[in-house]
Amino acid sequence: MVTNIHCKELGKSYKGNGVVTHAVQNININFTKGEFSAIIGPSGSGKSTLLSLIGTLDQPTSGSILYDGEDIMTKSKKKVADFRFEEIGFIFQQFHLLPTLTALENVLTPLFARNVSYNKQERAKEVLEQVGLADKLNSLPSQLSGGQQQRVAIARAIVHKPSWLLADEPTGNLDTETGELIFDLLQQLNTQEGCGILFVTHDPKLAQKANRIVSMKDGVILSETGGERV
Numbered sequence: 001m002v003t004n005i006h007c008k009e010l011g012k013s014y015k016g017n018g019v020v021t022h023a024v025q026n027i028n029i030n031f032t033k034g035e036f037s038a039i040i041g042p043s044g045s046g047k048s049t050l051l052s053l054i055g056t057l058d059q060p061t062s063g064s065i066l067y068d069g070e071d072i073m074t075k076s077k078k079k080v081a082d083f084r085f086e087e088i089g090f091i092f093q094q095f096h097l098l099p100t101l102t103a104l105e106n107v108l109t110p111l112f113a114r115n116v117s118y119n120k121q122e123r124a125k126e127v128l129e130q131v132g133l134a135d136k137l138n139s140l141p142s143q144l145s146g147g148q149q150q151r152v153a154i155a156r157a158i159v160h161k162p163s164w165l166l167a168d169e170p171t172g173n174l175d176t177e178t179g180e181l182i183f184d185l186l187q188q189l190n191t192q193e194g195c196g197i198l199f200v201t202h203d204p205k206l207a208q209k210a211n212r213i214v215s216m217k218d219g220v221i222l223s224e225t226g227g228e229r230v
Ligand SMILES: Nc1ncnc2c1ncn2[C@@H]1O[C@H](COP(=O)(O)OP(=O)(O)OP(=O)(O)O)[C@@H](O)[C@H]1O
Pocket: 014, 015, 016, 021, 022, 023, 024, 041, 042, 043, 044, 045, 046, 047, 048, 049, 050
């Protein structure tokens, strides 16, 4: 169980049509499990890129990320995939639910072809209950509201008991009130399950509710409140 994520001189550049974009540059920051961090900044400032790198979805072009001191990206693809399964859950602005599957089936998808010590069906029902959807197990995404769909996505993100939850603008498609309820649910997972949360948002009011605010601009960290800068 990874309790510390350390970004060390982390950089990611994209090359295309002779243009190089430095999406993130020389990022040095520590995240500790149990913290709820908000990441804010204007469009294009590198928030999603940072989250993809931390989530091992993408390779840095410079620097590294140490997970309890270990650079996972130097390992085999299978090791990286296993690491991601064990440690990380993702939530996105678009809920990315499979439209032909029920809520329960959507939540079960990360467990497909995985050997786990618990009963998959029971666990999926348990997390759907946890997000307040005990009565919607057999509903299709099209039969659910936006907030309910995001709850299914959250249940899917936590079904495999990750230590970290990476949320990329999870309230971006929701009205203010529903967004606040989703934020409260994430805060609950943070305090009750001890999940480390990295929460990208454009909403300053929600960011204020986090115990740490990381502010990005042009691929660098501009400022930070709370937490530990390295
Ligand atoms: N796959 C890619 N290929 C080329 N450039 C990319 C790619 N992904 C991101 N970028 C560029 O990297 C920079 C950072 O993008 P990123 O999506 O991380 O920003 P962001 O802060 O998450 O923005 P938003 O708030 O709009 O989601 C932008 O200039 C973007 O155009």
